[in-house]
Amino acid sequence: MALPGINDFDAVVVGAGMSGGWAAKELCEKGLKVLVLDRGAPLEHGDYVTEGKAPWEMEFRGKFDREIAKREQNFQRTSYLYSDYTRHYFINDRENPYEAVDGTRFDWFRTSKVGGKSLLWGRQSYRWGPQDFESNKIDGNGVDWPIRYEDLERWYDYVEIFAGISGNADHLSQLPDGKFQPPLVMNVVERHAKAKVKAAYPERDIIMARTAHLTAPTEEQLELGRSQCQSRNECARGCSFGAYFSSLSATLPAAERTGNMTLRANAMVLSVLYDEENDRAVGIRYIDTETHEMTDVTSRIVFMCASAINSLQILLNSRSARFPDGIGNSSGTLGHYVMSHLKGVRAMGDISGFEDTYHRGRRPNGIYIPRFQNLNGQQENFLRGYGFQGSAGRGGWINARSRGGIGADFKMANRKPGGWSFSINGRGEMLPSFDNHVRLSKTRTDEWGLPIVQLSVKFGENDNKIFADIEKTALEILSATGATNIKINNKPDAPGNDNHEMGGAPMGRDPKTSYLNRWNQNHDVANLFVTDGAAMSSCASQNPSLTYMAITARAADYAVKQMKAGKI
């Protein structure tokens, strides 16, 4: 270990994805020498091997080999993004096991490359609203957030301008407007649905999805080699245009150009190193996943951005005499209040008419129906609420698989698009509960010696009431649009399947009941920060990535000020 006062780096950032990319950019731009570690294999922006490939260039036309998938990626293969075009970005489940325990199930999607889930995200970018930071205090579930919307507002502005978020100013208090690039546009059936639903239910707004796609790139974005979205809608293969925000396209290049960043791939962090005498984190220990060589790196501050569950795993594994249950865990909250979004209940139906309307370009997003329940006091038989994602579209040649007919007439019929359908998928807020937790196995370690993760996360009574209400509302909304042949799926997806695992290192005011303070700084160990999904004290109903970005930029700003003031 290095001598006191002499550090290898000013900062170590664990993880180079959605949050880690931001930590890297902000800390580097403020002049710190930063080491960024990512457990994934190296991946350079632009080195996207399946990008632009036509179906006929793929061995199985995009279908993945089911035997290999079952053997190597038995869980990852259930992702809606998993195909022959994308499977190399997903982790190998056989080599990276985890356990859902206590009779639970948890779907945990993970990536295998530098850039993490910022490469594979759905790009939905919504601010959380004032109600989302107040609900824990109001209904007493979870830990009261130590910040409110106003604390984050200018950081939302800041990250939106850099990342590039397309969206419309909809003037909804529960879903604050941002610094938007022009929105992508609704299609004719979505506009029809919007009008019909508004007429029947004035409080239910259908808006254009707000997504991290460049529609009018700024000078700064062009300088970083990013350009306008080309409507390929093949985002998950990687986008050399840098048209959607990822750490590879945006934050890491920004960090790189400062000359202050050292990025190491295949670097799996095992623990945060702790100096009991000075009560500080002194760095991290990581192992090279290829060579199995172990390295200790010292630094003045540590930013945990490994994605929620991985960050918790590392923190729980950072044990010392003072912190036998994980570094900085005097509160006993580390690993608790794990959440995910309530997803899976959805409805679709056919919309007749509009047959002459078609599209050029594959729009990479859809519509959004923001939460409209319990916004003016408690009105429903459940706490908090839910929104919907959705879209309208027309069937294509794929319908021909079950279409009757043979010969020239059949071939001719397949040239025409099918009718329109409209679908909406509920996304609900799961209540934070101390019982829902991550712990480490006492008996199993992975190939690199890290105890494997055990997850115990269940939906509670309020969550199930929300699922039931989503079903009822979805039917109402579809009916209001005049849809026929309405099909409902009322079976919730398992926790985690939303890809939005959060919590476990909750921010809070009281060091006895929370893990982090209002600056994402550990209550016990002042130079340890956690700014990924683990820090979320509640999960709102909106997609979380934009909030991770804002909270990370804010924490980095604070950390550097504290360092300069000699406080950490």
Place this chain on the structure above:
Amino acid sequence: MTELDRRNFITGLTAILGSASLASLHVNAIEIGETFKPRGKAEFFGDREMEMIKLIADIIIPDTDTPGASKAGVHLYIDHMAGSWMTGEETALLTKCLDDINSGAQQRHGASFTELDQAAQVAIVQVLDDERGENKAYDMLKSYIVVGYYTSEIGATQELLYDPIPGPHREIPFSEVGRVWAT
């Protein structure tokens, strides 16, 4: 993509982005591939079965003003999927489908499917198609023919429309393009 397509692709990008901004992008790294070519000879089916698949595929998707199924290599695609992708259960179903067609032809006409004249072959496939939804084996064969055709270069670019880099999305009247997009 052919070399010509590749050049068009890069030229198209330059038109969209301007050459200066193209240089700053990493698009040249986009790997331009060629049609995946299964091994030269059949890897799963025998000659007679390959001939049958070819005939049935062309009956369902014939040559019209654009090339039909066999010119798009649909039979080679199905053979490759059978040899390298399908489960034993699936290939058994496909084989049974072909066997049933042949034994039906034998019973009715006293000859194997490939030996019949075209009208008789079409009549047999028409009967199968009328039973679709109840004949799992035929449904599967038809599904593979459809997917194989519309994901082929001919099916996607000549019969339908394919645009790898459409540019900004917009709403248009269907008549502006007149055919569905392949992707």
